[in-house]
Amino acid sequence: MNLFHRFKRLLARLGRQLPAPFHRLPEEWKQSYLRDEVKQRYVGTSVSKVKPQPKVFGIGLSKTGTSSLNEALVRLGYDSLHWTHRGQRVLGWPEFFYAEAATDTPCSAQFEALYHTFEHSKFIYTVRDIENWKASIREHFGMGSPREFRELWTEKRFWEGNFGWRWYNSLRWTHIHECLYAQHDTWETAYQAFDKRVRRFFEDKPSRRFLVMNIPGGDGWDKLCPFLSQDVPNEPFPHAGKTKGVIETNKVKQYKGEG
Numbered sequence: 001m002n003l004f005h006r007f008k009r010l011l012a013r014l015g016r017q018l019p020a021p022f023h024r025l026p027e028e029w030k031q032s033y034l035r036d037e038v039k040q041r042y043v044g045t046s047v048s049k050v051k052p053q054p055k056v057f058g059i060g061l062s063k064t065g066t067s068s069l070n071e072a073l074v075r076l077g078y079d080s081l082h083w084t085h086r087g088q089r090v091l092g093w094p095e096f097f098y099a100e101a102a103t104d105t106p107c108s109a110q111f112e113a114l115y116h117t118f119e120h121s122k123f124i125y126t127v128r129d130i131e132n133w134k135a136s137i138r139e140h141f142g143m144g145s146p147r148e149f150r151e152l153w154t155e156k157r158f159w160e161g162n163f164g165w166r167w168y169n170s171l172r173w174t175h176i177h178e179c180l181y182a183q184h185d186t187w188e189t190a191y192q193a194f195d196k197r198v199r200r201f202f203e204d205k206p207s208r209r210f211l212v213m214n215i216p217g218g219d220g221w222d223k224l225c226p227f228l229s230q231d232v233p234n235e236p237f238p239h240a241g242k243t244k245g246v247i248e249t250n251k252v253k254q255y256k257g258e259g
Contacts, residue, residue, distance in 0.1 A: 067241025
């Protein structure tokens with residue numbers, strides 16, 4: 001973490017220690033900035049006058065290539081967000097209205113609402129061989145079963161963990177993982193249930209709005225670019241977000257207040 005981010009974190013910590021109602025100022029500053037950005041997108045006063053249209057949402061589960069898809073969208077010129085907005089707030093409706101593209105489970109948990117809200121949006125469903133996915137997702141979360149999420153939420157430290165946008169992020173994290181994983185006994189049934197949900201929803205929707213990509217299986221620019229009416233870049237398709245064992249497991253410890 002560089003000095004600038006350390007300084008920002010220190011200011012935020014000091015701001016939360018101010019007496020009411022002044023302790024709300026740091027969050028209000030962030031909200032005000034985000035409101036201005038959303039307004040600029042809709043009234044046409046943004047610095048960037050040329051924006052790719054329509055919006056694009058990546059709706060795969062964790063460890064299906066969502067980070068790679070996000071990086072690919074960025075390289076194609078989209079102002080794309082992945083999981084959080086500037087590493088702080090877990091993506092929600094303000095970011096969906098603001099961004100040109102968004103990927104990861106915040107989109108996956110509510111893709112139906114996104115489809116009906118953004119009339120001309122496109123959706124990219126990232127998939128993966130289920131056996132490889134199960135091994136990767138277990139390592140990613142450090143959990144043998146998705147039911148273990150509910151054990152995590154009963155711990156006091158989860159709700160008091162030291163991370164940005166703490167209260168909102170805790171609720172958002174709970175909502176997303178309950179919706180996608182925690183109600184299932186095994187990772188396999190979680191994957192299958194989501195796959196059925198996605199395919200059933202899009203089976204009668206226009207094909208121009210829905211694409212399935214197996215990025216770990218080799219899908220790349222040749223499949224993505226025609227769908228988005230973009231030229232194929234003269235560079236390899238990005239591969240990001242590969243599981244890194246204990247480094248990924250520490251993500252869960254962070255939400256428990258241990259990391």
